[in-house]
Amino acid sequence: MSQAEVPRAESIDDQERAHAADGDKKPKSRRPASTRSPLHPEPGIYRLAFSRLTRRVLRYRFPTTAIKSMAVSLFFDSGSSANNTGTDRCLPLRPILTPKSVLPLFFIVGVLFAPIGGVLIWASSQVQELVIDYTDCKASAPENTMADIRDRVSATFKASTADSKYYWKQSNGTDNSTVCSLYFNIPESMGPPVFLYYRLTNFYQNHRRYVQSLDLDQLKGTAVPNSTISGSVCSPLATDDATGKAYYPCGLIANSMFNDSISSPVLLTGKDPVNYTMTKTGIAWDSDKALIKQTQYKPWEVVPPPNWKSYNGSYEKTGIPNLHENEDFMVWMRTAGLPSFSKLSRRNDDTAMGRGDYRLDIVDEFPVTEYDGTKSILLSTRTVIGGKNPFMGIAYVVVGGVCVLLGALFTVAYLIRPRKLGDHTYLTWDATNQPTTAVASGRDDRMRPSAP
Structure with a gap:
């Protein structure tokens, strides 16, 4: 058949069938059949x-x-x-790390980090702060007479605090409560702004079960049915065993809310006491304010958490609290990441806190001795970096110092015993013989027999 008579295959499959047909016409091979297994x-x-x-x-x-x-x-x-x-x-980027290019980096990092750390430490030192531990006030403070508590006070001021006096006493309040009165001296004007915190230690708000123990839908205002609450992460404080009603708010976080009532400081210097007004407005984050909404529950549908004693186990007489307006509750519900933490309780953004003697009354309700913790009040100002915290500045100074020290050590080592970069005599595959140029370059004929 000529080339012109060969039919044109429409596809590769047609070509394969055509080749297979031509192969059938070829004479059979005389070679024996394959003995290979089908496998x-x-x-x-x-x-x-x-x-x-x-x-x-x-x-x-x-x-x-x-x-x-x-x-x-x-x-x-x-x-x-x-x-x-x-x-x-x-690769287009081929950095060659030489001593002349690496050593300056150590000194550059050290020169940059050390001054930054110094500035951060200086800014932290400008914060005025007074911390008073009142953990044992109910158990140790005398009634109606004042006792010295200088060993429970930590003060940071530019002015000297050597002559400052610190006392406490306790008295009976309403509903059989205990009022702890703290007397302290401010040696110089503070702020504004001035912030009042409460500080707790050894309180693990970051525990996984504790962090998850809340119902977001309930906080957003939804009247969540009791059947849904009983099976939620709020357990074991989801529903009341006696009434079967849901707790509002449910969970461990809400039940353990800090309930010491801290008043505004009162200036005692002068003829008449002057109240230094501090407000609770603006102590919570805007994101927390947007999260918590007014509830749709009716007072008879839910009960307060067990530790909320002021409601006597029912909302029917007092009404359900407006948690969407309670910034103390919002601050507490934002759990802390460490077992020792401070939470904002009051603030004054407009008026300076003048020097003089002050009294601060606290209704002592929150127990801390059961878990070996402590509680304190903290009066503080702030700077551009926030409150008093020298850790970041110290970290910058340490990193800068280490970089300068390493740079100096490496520089001395390089000057005393420099190593030639790219010296082929350092390349060898034979530890017994001295390296040669041929061995290092890879041109040595290793298959050649050695001389006797």
Whole structure:
């Protein structure tokens, strides 16, 4: 059959069938039949299957060459020879770490970090702060007479506090409560602004079960059914066993809310006491204010948490509290990440707290001795970096000092015993013989027999 008479195949499959038909007309081979097991066919079968698969893939004409060229040009140096393959090309960024390029980096980091740390430490030292521990006031403070508590006070002021006096006493309040009165001296004017915190220690608000023990839908104002609350993460403080009603708010966080009532300081210097007014407005984050909404519960549908004693186990007489307006509650519900923490209780953003003697009354309700904790009040100002916290400044100074020290040590070592960069005599695969140029360059004929 001539070339003109050969029919044109419509596809690769047609070509394969045509080749198969021509193969049937060829004389049979005289070679013996294959003795391979069906589990181990002839290698030619693999080649035939691979060739057919290749032809089928190429039928779609993927631009593999163009894609490969683009990938190589992106990740490798475009200035390489066009005849080189991607494996022969080098990355465009090839930093060579030499002593002259690395050693200055140590000194640069040290010179930058050390002054920054010094500024942070200085800013932290400008914060005026007074901390008074009143953990044992109910148990140790005398009634109606004052006792010295200088060993329970920590003060940070520019003015001297050597002559400052610190006392406490306790008295009976309403509903059989105990009022702890703290007397302290401010040696210089503070603020504004002036912030009043309460500080707790050894209280693990970051415990996983404690952090999860709340119902967000309930806080958002939804009247969540009792059946849903009983199976929620608020357990075991989800519903009241006696009445079967849901706690509002439910969970461990709300039940353990800090309930010491802290009043505003009263200036005693002068003829008449002057109240230094501090407000609770603005102590919570805006995000927390947006989260907590007015509840849709009715007073008879829910009960207060067990530790909320002021409601006597029911909201029917007092009404449900407006938690969406209670910023103390919002501050407490934002759990702390460490077991020792401070939470904002009051603030004054407009008026300075003048120097003089003050009295601060606290209704002492929150127990801390059961878990070996402590509680304190903290009066503080702030700077551009916030409250008093020298840790960040110390960290910057330490890092800067370590970098300068390492830079100096490496510089001395480089000057005393410098190492030649790229010296081929350091390259050897034979530890018994001295390295040679041929061995280091890889041109030594290792297959050549050695001399006797």
